[in-house]
Amino acid sequence: SQTIHQWPATLVQPVGSPLSLECTVEGTSNPNLYWYRQAAGRGLQLLFYSVGIGQISSEVPQNLSASRPQDRQFILSSKKLLLSDSGFYLCAWDPIHSGNTIYFGEGSWLTVV
Amino acid sequence: LAKTTQPISMDSYEGQEVNITCSHNNIATNDYITWYQQFPSQGPRFIIQGYKTKVTNEVASLFIPADRKSSTLSLPRVSLSDTAVYYCLVVPANQAGTALIFGKGTTLSVSS
Numbered sequence: 153s154q155t156i157h158q159w160p161a162t163l164v165q166p167v168g169s170p171l172s173l174e175c176t177v178e179g180t181s182n183p184n185l186y187w188y189r190q191a192a193g194r195g196l197q198l199l200f201y202s203v204g205i206g207q208i209s210s211e212v213p214q215n216l217s218a219s220r221p222q223d224r225q226f227i228l229s230s231k232k233l234l235l236s237d238s239g240f241y242l243c244a245w246d247p248i249h250s251g252n253t254i255y256f257g258e259g260s261w262l263t264v265v
Numbered sequence: 266l267a268k269t270t271q272p273i274s275m276d277s278y279e280g281q282e283v284n285i286t287c288s289h290n291n292i293a294t295n296d297y298i299t300w301y302q303q304f305p306s307q308g309p310r311f312i313i314q315g316y317k318t319k320v321t322n323e324v325a326s327l328f329i330p331a332d333r334k335s336s337t338l339s340l341p342r343v344s345l346s347d348t349a350v351y352y353c354l355v356v357p358a359n360q361a362g363t364a365l366i367f368g369k370g371t372t373l374s375v376s377s
Contacts, residue, residue: 186365188367194369195367195368195369195370196309196352196367198365198366198367240306242308242309244308253299253311253314253356254311254365255311256308256309256310257308258307258308259306259307259308261306
């Protein structure tokens with residue numbers, strides 16, 4: 153069966169520090185991968201999605217970036233965090249060419265102080 | 266992508282049936298209607314998906330009229346644990362890389 157993992161689960165980072173959130177999917181190949189953010193009390197905001205290695209689409213201009221160095225690995229990064237980057241970050245995947253349903257990871261809570 | 270509209274919030278009591286309606290007037294022929302449930306500090310979880318008429322699983326039922334411009338998620342006999350945010354999405358079938366847009370969802374509060 154397919155599983156998705158992301159880490160770390162929680163982190164507290166000072167303003168201006170770098171960020172790296174990792175996500176891996178197991179049990180499938182060539183999935184579509186997504187990064188979402190959810191600020192406190194708000195809806196889900198799509199940040200990036202990827203249809204393959206090295207292929208990244210950005211939905212929202214910001215100081216975040218994403219990379220997909222391997223087929224089942226998706227990384228969210230920032231060189232310098234802002235206070236407004238605080239939130240709940242979710243990685244998700246769906247099977248390519250049959251993408252009717254999307255599956256989410258456990259989420260990562262980021263607090264920028 | 267078809268835009269969806271659903272109530273911001275709903276209140277219910279334990280044991281009642283809850284119906285959450287979603288409008289999607291611009292739904293396309295190859296679009297599916299999908300509902301997700303999200304608990305605090307967790308990622309959304311797939312509940313049910315349908316194309317037309319009625320779909321039922323162990324969690325909920327989904328009613329879709331013939332024109333498919335709306336859909337209704339029905340939760341039978343809700344309990345306190347059904348308190349969550351419910352999202353309605355219209356998803357094109359088999360399209361790689363589709364950007365799935367989640368709206369604000371409907372916050373369902375179940376009281377005893």
